[in-house]
Amino acid sequence: MTISIDRYSELKKKMLLNPSFIPKIYEMLKLEVIPDLKIINDDWVKIKVRLGGICGSDMSIITLKNSMVLSNFTSFPMILGHEIVGEIIETGSNVSNLSIGEKIICDTNFSCISRGIEPCRQCSKGDYNLCSMNDKGDISPGLIFGTCKDTGGGWGEQVIAHKSQVYKIPEPMSFEEALIAEPLACAIHGVFKIKPDLNDRVVVIGCGTMGLVSILALKALFKCEVIAIAKYPFQSAIAEKLGADRTFISKNDRHLSKVGKLLGSRLLFPAMERPYPVGGGADIVVDSVGTNYSVTDSLRLVKPKGKILMIGYPSVLALDWTPIMAKEITLIGSNIFSHEKIDGVRKKTMDIALELIRTKKNNVKDFLTHKFKLDDYRKAFTIAVSKYQHEAIKIAFKYE
Numbered sequence: 025m026t027i028s029i030d031r032y033s034e035l036k037k038k039m040l041l042n043p044s045f046i047p048k049i050y051e052m053l054k055l056e057v058i059p060d061l062k063i064i065n066d067d068w069v070k071i072k073v074r075l076g077g078i079c080g081s082d083m084s085i086i087t088l089k090n091s092m093v094l095s096n097f098t099s100f101p102m103i104l105g106h107e108i109v110g111e112i113i114e115t116g117s118n119v120s121n122l123s124i125g126e127k128i129i130c131d132t133n134f135s136c137i138s139r140g141i142e143p144c145r146q147c148s149k150g151d152y153n154l155c156s157m158n159d160k161g162d163i164s165p166g167l168i169f170g171t172c173k174d175t176g177g178g179w180g181e182q183v184i185a186h187k188s189q190v191y192k193i194p195e196p197m198s199f200e201e202a203l204i205a206e207p208l209a210c211a212i213h214g215v216f217k218i219k220p221d222l223n224d225r226v227v228v229i230g231c232g233t234m235g236l237v238s239i240l241a242l243k244a245l246f247k248c249e250v251i252a253i254a255k256y257p258f259q260s261a262i263a264e265k266l267g268a269d270r271t272f273i274s275k276n277d278r279h280l281s282k283v284g285k286l287l288g289s290r291l292l293f294p295a296m297e298r299p300y301p302v303g304g305g306a307d308i309v310v311d312s313v314g315t316n317y318s319v320t321d322s323l324r325l326v327k328p329k330g331k332i333l334m335i336g337y338p339s340v341l342a343l344d345w346t347p348i349m350a351k352e353i354t355l356i357g358s359n360i361f362s363h364e365k366i367d368g369v370r371k372k373t374m375d376i377a378l379e380l381i382r383t384k385k386n387n388v389k390d391f392l393t394h395k396f397k398l399d400d401y402r403k404a405f406t407i408a409v410s411k412y413q414h415e416a417i418k419i420a421f422k423y424e
Contacts, residue, residue: 025053025179025401027086029100039088049405052086055398061176061184064162065140066116068184071128074199075395076178076421077107077206078408080232081337082170086405091339098171099164105178106132106169107206107420109199112190119187129202131189131374132168132360134158134175138186150370153213153360168360179398181423191374194382201381203420204237204388209377211237212245214335214358216365218308220248225287227251227306227325228268231259232411233391233418234336235312236266240387242310243267244380251286251306253279253321258415262390274321283325297344300324305351307331314338323347331356395422 031052038045063070082104084090108130112122122128135152136143139161146154159165166172169183176183193202211234220226226242228235231254242250243266252268254260260271270286272279280299281291288304298320305327311318314336320343322332328351335358348355361373381388393416396404404421407414 025055025398026058026101026103027052028054032100036088047086047088049083049087049409050402052088053401055401058180061174061182063114063116063184064174064186066118067140067187068116069112069119069122069187069190070114071108071110071130071183071185071190072113073108073110073178073181073183073421073423075107075109075203075392075423076105076180077203078105078404078419078421079107079207080234082106082179083405083408084337084339089339094167097158097165097167099166099173102166102171102173103177103180104170105180105421106130106171107203108169108178108183109193109202110183110423113182116187122187122190122192127193127199127202128190129193129205129374129378130169130183130185131191132206133189133362134163134166134168134172134186135188136161137188139163150363153362179401179421181398191378194378197378197382200392201388202378204233204391204418205374205377205381207233207418208237208240208380208388209361209373210234210358211241211335212364212376212380213361213373214238214310214333215241215245217356217358218310218331218333220246220308222247224248224307225251226308226310227253227283227287227322228263228310228312229253229274229318229321229325230311230313230336231255231263231271232312235259235310236262236391236417238310238312238335239263239266239268240380240384244384244387251283253283256412256415258412259417262417265390266387280321280324287325287327298324300347305330308333310335312336314341316341316343319343323351323353326351326353328352330354333358391418392420393417394419396420397422 136147141161170177252263284301289301309322
């Protein structure tokens, strides 16, 4: 399923000329047969995709809500999808640790290593998720799978990957369980930036996939209190299963009053503004959504000198930033994943995620709620934008 630059530009121009224009969720995509992908060189492998997840950032692209800041790191025609599990079907001669038929999951990021060039400053430190050379080297521009025309993406039957991007799925983990390792790794990378102290009170805003894996990571790796704010009751129920200490439903701003009171705040009602809790607040707020509404809530619910972790990818926001000054808030961004240090040992984030899933299988069994064949993509996207009616969390394309 491809996106062409001509189609993307056509719809983007329509939106610029008419801000009220909203494309249909499948209008940008074209389902077509393309030639088999070829490995770039002998350091690469070819993978038969078994499951390709649908991520919120993918949906932002096909609904034209994505930022253009990183457009130089994109090449067309592209096949979206960066949550990828599958099987090795071809290996280059320099690949010694992977064999045909092995079950694998792909690291999302392209880096200087995968591009076959000298490591940039970030890659040389192991921060390959911040690579600044994603328009150089052996492959076309692309930050991650799904944005590079040469490699394919999870919304197609094949991808090719550099050997450094491929992790074996430990037995007896299923493809369905392993698929959650990618968003979980993103959450782990984020929570290691804030490292809650014992008894810190952490509010997680949003209980879609990213919010839920953030709760899982916080409860598995730190001893802190987690308060979850969900949009729908079915999300709240899963948050509780994952260990959230308290859950609230966001509705008509009542959650601001309830959570603010729980956190020791008093509630103010500014003129022409939403309620504003002051005095108390969360030590840390994890914003897993990245919208005007969620960031506004984050700025209200965090305590003075508290921290907000942005783990849901925002785009262009228009909101009142006054609380960030008034409370001296620290705003922390988190981008995908790379390495973390645990007990003084540096580990790849994906390895940590796979190990958490391997030892806590029940924690991810409720995530993958819907699977569709690629031919049914219109139904898949319809459910992706109407999650409440279908109680959907993670949706994926499946390939036999």
